[in-house]
Amino acid sequence: MFTTLTEENYLKAIYHISQSSGTDVSTNAIAKQIDAKASSVTDMLKKLADKNLITYIKYKGVNLTEKGRQAAVYIIRKHRLWEVFLVDKLNFSWDEVHDVAEQLEHIKSQKLISELDAFLDFPTHDPHGDPIPDENGQIQRTNKIMLSQAQIGNSYTCVGVIDSSSEFLKYLDKHQIGIGTQIQVEAIEEFDHSMSLKINTKIMVMSKAITNNIYVKSI
Amino acid sequence: MFTTLTEENYLKAIYHISQSSGTDVSTNAIAKQIDAKASSVTDMLKKLADKNLITYIKYKGVNLTEKGRQAAVYIIRKHRLWEVFLVDKLNFSWDEVHDVAEQLEHIKSQKLISELDAFLDFPTHDPHGDPIPDENGQIQRTNKIMLSQAQIGNSYTCVGVIDSSSEFLKYLDKHQIGIGTQIQVEAIEEFDHSMSLKINTKIMVMSKAITNNIYVKSI
DNA sequence: CTCTATTTTTAGATATGTCTAAAAATAATT
DNA sequence: AATTATTTTTAGACATATCTAAAAATAGAG
Numbered sequence: 001m002f003t004t005l006t007e008e009n010y011l012k013a014i015y016h017i018s019q020s021s022g023t024d025v026s027t028n029a030i031a032k033q034i035d036a037k038a039s040s041v042t043d044m045l046k047k048l049a050d051k052n053l054i055t056y057i058k059y060k061g062v063n064l065t066e067k068g069r070q071a072a073v074y075i076i077r078k079h080r081l082w083e084v085f086l087v088d089k090l091n092f093s094w095d096e097v098h099d100v101a102e103q104l105e106h107i108k109s110q111k112l113i114s115e116l117d118a119f120l121d122f123p124t125h126d127p128h129g130d131p132i133p134d135e136n137g138q139i140q141r142t143n144k145i146m147l148s149q150a151q152i153g154n155s156y157t158c159v160g161v162i163d164s165s166s167e168f169l170k171y172l173d174k175h176q177i178g179i180g181t182q183i184q185v186e187a188i189e190e191f192d193h194s195m196s197l198k199i200n201t202k203i204m205v206m207s208k209a210i211t212n213n214i215y216v217k218s219i
Numbered sequence: 220m221f222t223t224l225t226e227e228n229y230l231k232a233i234y235h236i237s238q239s240s241g242t243d244v245s246t247n248a249i250a251k252q253i254d255a256k257a258s259s260v261t262d263m264l265k266k267l268a269d270k271n272l273i274t275y276i277k278y279k280g281v282n283l284t285e286k287g288r289q290a291a292v293y294i295i296r297k298h299r300l301w302e303v304f305l306v307d308k309l310n311f312s313w314d315e316v317h318d319v320a321e322q323l324e325h326i327k328s329q330k331l332i333s334e335l336d337a338f339l340d341f342p343t344h345d346p347h348g349d350p351i352p353d354e355n356g357q358i359q360r361t362n363k364i365m366l367s368q369a370q371i372g373n374s375y376t377c378v379g380v381i382d383s384s385s386e387f388l389k390y391l392d393k394h395q396i397g398i399g400t401q402i403q404v405e406a407i408e409e410f411d412h413s414m415s416l417k418i419n420t421k422i423m424v425m426s427k428a429i430t431n432n433i434y435v436k437s438i
Numbered sequence: 439c440t441c442t443a444t445t446t447t448t449a450g451a452t453a454t455g456t457c458t459a460a461a462a463a464t465a466a467t468t
Numbered sequence: 469a470a471t472t473a474t475t476t477t478t479a480g481a482c483a484t485a486t487c488t489a490a491a492a493a494t495a496g497a498g
Contacts, residue, residue, distance in 0.1 A: 004484085006484085006485065006486095026445080027446055027447085028444095028445065028446080036487090037487060037488080038445075039448080039486085039487070039488080040485070040487070041446090042446065042448085043447095044485080044486095047484095058446080058447075058493085059445080059446060059492090059493055059494060086331070089338055090330075090331065091334055092330070096330070100328045100330075103326045103327065103328075104323075104326060107319065107322045107323060109318070109319045111319075112305070115310055116309060225454085246475075246477085247474095247475065247476080255457090256457060257475075257476060258456085258458080258459095258476085258477070258478080258479095259455070259457070261477055261478085262454095262456080262477095263455080266454095278462090278463055278464065278477080
């Protein structure tokens, strides 16, 4: 069934919120994510419920139906594939891709996406380390943790970021941190939980605001 | 200045009509091209005139301003570059690209287009042989003629098509005719102006309905 | 368990882009 | 030149997606 660009953005928002905050997504949470007023959200929720993309109980929040989840995940798949395209083929940096991918994700063509996938050699992760759902909507789960949860003395590889804002990504670029970068935890400051990290042979200190936004995997 | 997707489609339509039928594009001609009612077109023309994209005199038809022409040509540039991408990189055939390019042409990102252009190695023509406007809106004019205007005994190269419909392009595919195909005019039937052509060493007869839709260049 | 604060929904308005039906202007015909 | 036909525009309505302001429901605090 046909979904409008706006509907797709709502589905994506609901999906992302339910990923981080569990079930029963609130109207206000969606309004904040979409940057719209709660009343506008309520209107759209009725529409999405009519289309069986969400289950919606007044005052109780919403959940995606299987159909809605499939739709949301497919949009995310498209978004992330386009991000890979932009970085790998068109020389975009990882802080430049979001706005363009946000537009490209709404292009409707099955063949376009399957061919793009093949052209990019079936990538499994986007430039920010986020997994790319497969054509059946399956998402590979990795055993990543937030850098803030890392243990003293252990070594890790950066596998992703949470905050994908241009500002944060530029901060990482400046300190030569990217997907695949090796990080060793030298010390953790009890007071503010800031970390001393060995990165590219140099030691640097990161606040919890930073380490909360970096995903790492033990090595 | 910001242009909506709908405005862009109107500008493109006006541009294409004025290319084939000269100045003072009529409301009805636009309505037909856009597949909308004349009253809807009138509404949009007022809007485009307010934005200085067209000059519009009631009952007299419209013309693109320089600003409008630039906007239209840029959309066409984007459309044709995406068509090249789809055919050259994603294995689309030339009869499959139109609908997808129609969506992709509205993506807004200067960098995307300049990088795509470079990635495709600065193509000069799209898969149907239409010239790709450069970044300044300049369009290369070629001395092509319609195959129906070709002379007996002369040899030509196919350089483009007029009708880009899937049906017509599939007809050409079936007879192994594409951009670059050599065509020699063996005979012309006076009665219906059908042509006997030597193509790929075989002789075939084409009606004027066909030869009117193929561009060729003398060799 | 009330009362207050917050969240959510409803009601009504606005902007975009579309339509139908009728009116106005232009073009064509006799 | 007058009448008819066609084109174009206006007027008013409708659908989508949004907003503000007010009402209703839920959650939180004492």
